Amino acid sequence: MAYDTSTRIAIVGGGCWGLSTAYHLEKAGYTDITVFDRSSELPSPQSAANDLNKIVRAQYADDxxxxxxxxxxxxxxxxxxxxxxxxxxxxxxxxxxxxxxxxxxxxxxxxxxxxxxxxxxxxxxxxxxxxxxxxxxxxxxxxxxxxxxxxxxxxxxSSADAVKGISAKLAKRGIRFVLGPDKGLVKNLVYAGDGRRCTGVRTRDGTTHSFELVVCALGAYGASLVPKLGQFCxxxxxxxxxxxxxxxxxxxxxxxxxxxxxxxxxxxxxxxxxxxxxxxxxxxxxxxxxxxxxxxxxxxxxxxxxxxxxxxxxxxxxxxxxxxxxxxxxxxxxxxxxxxxxxxxxxxxxDTVDSEYCIDFVPNTDRSLVVLSGDSGHGFKMMCIFGKWVRELLESGRQKHARWTWRKGPGDSQGADWGGNVSWRFGEASETGDIVKEREARTAKSSS
Ligand SMILES: Cc1cc2nc3c(=O)[nH]c(=O)nc-3n(C[C@H](O)[C@H](O)[C@H](O)COP(=O)(O)OP(=O)(O)OC[C@H]3O[C@@H](n4cnc5c(N)ncnc54)[C@H](O)[C@@H]3O)c2cc1C
Missing domain, CATH: 3.30.9.10 (D-Amino Acid Oxidase, subunit A, domain 2)
Structure with a gap:
């Protein structure tokens, strides 16, 4: 399916990548864009960008x-x-x-x-x-x-300020925002017939919204709506x-x-x-x-x-x-x-094991569903330019950078045990359950 500026587009997730996508599509003349977010206000408490500040650097060990x-x-x-x-x-x-x-x-x-x-x-x-x-x-x-x-x-x-300020500008430029834990929280994606085409989103209040293209920009929440993402993100x-x-x-x-x-x-x-x-x-x-x-x-x-x-x-x-x-x-x-x-x-x-983003169509959806995922903790700095890459993807119909494509299978980067091997990071990854146990033990110790 080829897209043009009148395509009805849903962007699920009003974090920094979702907003950047709305920003650059609107700038390129796209006229029918709706952003859904589970939070009543942006930045969402669930957005990784909801923070005072993020590093903006160009130094990477990769040109x-x-x-x-x-x-x-x-x-x-x-x-x-x-x-x-x-x-x-x-x-x-x-x-x-x-x-x-x-x-x-x-x-x-x-x-x-x-x-x-x-x-x-x-x-x-x-x-x-x-x-x-x-x-x-x-x-x-x-x-x-x-x-x-x-x-x-x-x-x-200033990341929270950027999300707040840019979303306010986008609302003035005609982007629709559907926000909040009932109206804006997308419970599931809607597929037509044999499930090979995404035709919209269903929000928690039970409303089905129809779209020609759905872009999932859910940060850490990606696999909640696109379960196969969990194989490599x-x-x-x-x-x-x-x-x-x-x-x-x-x-x-x-x-x-x-x-x-x-x-x-x-x-x-x-x-x-x-x-x-x-x-x-x-x-x-x-x-x-x-x-x-x-x-x-x-x-x-x-x-x-x-x-x-x-x-x-x-x-x-x-x-x-x-x-x-x-x-x-x-x-x-x-x-x-x-x-x-x-x-x-x-x-x-x-997170992905090689810290590469995933910006691609989901396979077998007739190019009706795009995921923006795998930010790997270094995605905020790209907020001002990120949406250009999504526009290029829509207009060319394919991801030209192999490193950003949908990963082929679970072997690509799945597993709880990446440990200290996650590209530029150190130490052993562990589970949140360990944090909860530690907290309980400290509370018990301090009250005994
Ligand atoms: C501690 C920390 C430090 C970081 N430091 C840096 C840094 O210095 N520099 C840098 O470049 N990057 C940094 N990052 C990474 C950066 O914050 C992320 O790459 C970036 O925020 C990812 O953007 P996103 O839009 O994919 O996800 P997010 O910004 O997390 O946005 C996801 C959005 O999806 C919404 N959502 C989720 N589920 C649903 C649903 N079902 N329906 C509707 N909406 C939903 C959420 O409410 C949220 O608004 C850091 C991250 C962390 C955690």
Missing amino acids: FYTGLGLEAIAEWKQGDWAPYFHQTGHLVMLSGYAGEKAQGIFEDAAICSQTNASLSPHISELDSPEEIRQCCWQLTGDLAHFRGYLNRSEGYA VARCWSVAHVQLTVEECTILRGIPIVNAIDLGFFFEPDPETCLLKITPLGAGYSNFSGTTQTNTSLPPLASGDIGQNKALSGYIPEADEAQMRRLLHQTLPWLADRPFVHKKMCWFS
């Missing part, structure tokens, strides 16, 4: 993504996107705790930054704690055996925490680069409005295979309505992650190292 990252950085500086981009620089470091894999990844990243003609003019190598402090005097910790480099061309985007979560600063402390840290010790975690300049400093540990993450009703599939608890498990996780992050973030603060901003973490949460994304 393909470096090129896209550079294109994205240029676009973040333009028009509708510019209010959300902050070119603070990106301080990439290796701590004295780093293991062999981290060292290898750091060396690859450093080589990419130094040899890429577009990146290298913005790079300063920092071989000692003193040199690191010359580019960020606020890092008063020991920085014991830290080394790294500063990339001045990179920075971060694994819902995983990472910890996110914040440190509450005073206005004065916030001012002291204003303008610092993203501080990213790749074996420990990263934090951003504090948000001037809330004075919250966001911090995230780096690790393999946690899946939810055992709590998902679909066989061999990991989904966030809420995807199968597991409110109990969702509650058991809420407001808690694993002890090991907390310890890792404290190590990072101790070495960099020691005056914050013992301060309580606030607004703690687990943030869900859709």
Whole structure:
């Protein structure tokens, strides 16, 4: 089926990829676009983009993504996107705790930054704690055996603000939004006849909406509506925490680069409005295979309505992650190292074993169903350009990049046990059930 600008299109999921798709299709003249989201307001609490900020970088150990990252950085500086981009620089470091894999990844990243003609003019190598402090005097910790480099061309985007602002702009430009846990939550996709053509969506309130094309942009929730996605996309979560600063402390840290010790975690300049400093540990993450009703599939608890498990996780992050973030603060901003973490949460994304996205038609649906999935925790930075790739897919009828195609079968990347092998991450992936057990044990211990 060929699509034209009058095609009736549903985009299920108003996170950063769904909105980017609506943005670029509308820009290209498509006139009949409806976005569904389970949340009454965007950003949805279930969106991985519902966060203060995300790194926008071009440094990848892969020229393909470096090129896209550079294109994205240029676009973040333009028009509708510019209010959300902050070119603070990106301080990439290796701590004295780093293991062999981290060292290898750091060396690859450093080589990419130094040899890429577009990146290298913005790079300063920092071989000692003193040199690191010359580019960020606020890092008063020991920085014991830290080394790294500063990339001045990179920075971060205010992610929740971008989702909110762009969705408001799209509504003004005629995109329809159907939002909320009844009207906007899509319970299932509707197929015609022998199931080879998707003809619309059914929302939780029982309404069937007909469309010529359905685009599923569900983040970690992808396999809840397209079960076969679960064969190669694994819902995983990472910890996110914040440190509450005073206005004065916030001012002291204003303008610092993203501080990213790749074996420990990263934090951003504090948000001037809330004075919250966001911090995230780096690790393999946690899946939810055992709590998902679909066989061999990991989904966030809420995807199968597991409110109990969702509650058991809420407001808690694993002890090991907390310890890792404290190590990072101790070495960099020691005056914050013992301060309580606030607004703690687990943030869900859709992981593939090779960290490649999946942007393709679902096989055997007569090109009536598209999935945008497998963001692998590095999809936000592409928000400003992502929708162009979806438009190209619709207009050409095929995914031209083999790396983004629908994976051939379960062997491609399925399995709970990816462990430390997930491309650029370290540590062993575990299950959310372990987090719940740890939390229960800590609660029992503190009340005994
Ligand atoms: C802790 C953490 C840190 C990250 N840091 C970075 C970073 O620094 N840089 C970067 O580039 N990327 C980062 N990412 C990744 C980035 O956030 C994701 O790649 C991106 O948000 C994926 O976008 P998406 O649109 O696919 O999914 P999401 O943004 O998660 O959106 C999915 C949407 O689908 C909706 N939905 C789900 N089910 C239904 C349903 N049944 N019906 C209707 N709507 C539904 C949800 O409400 C949500 O709005 C990070 C992710 C995490 C978890």
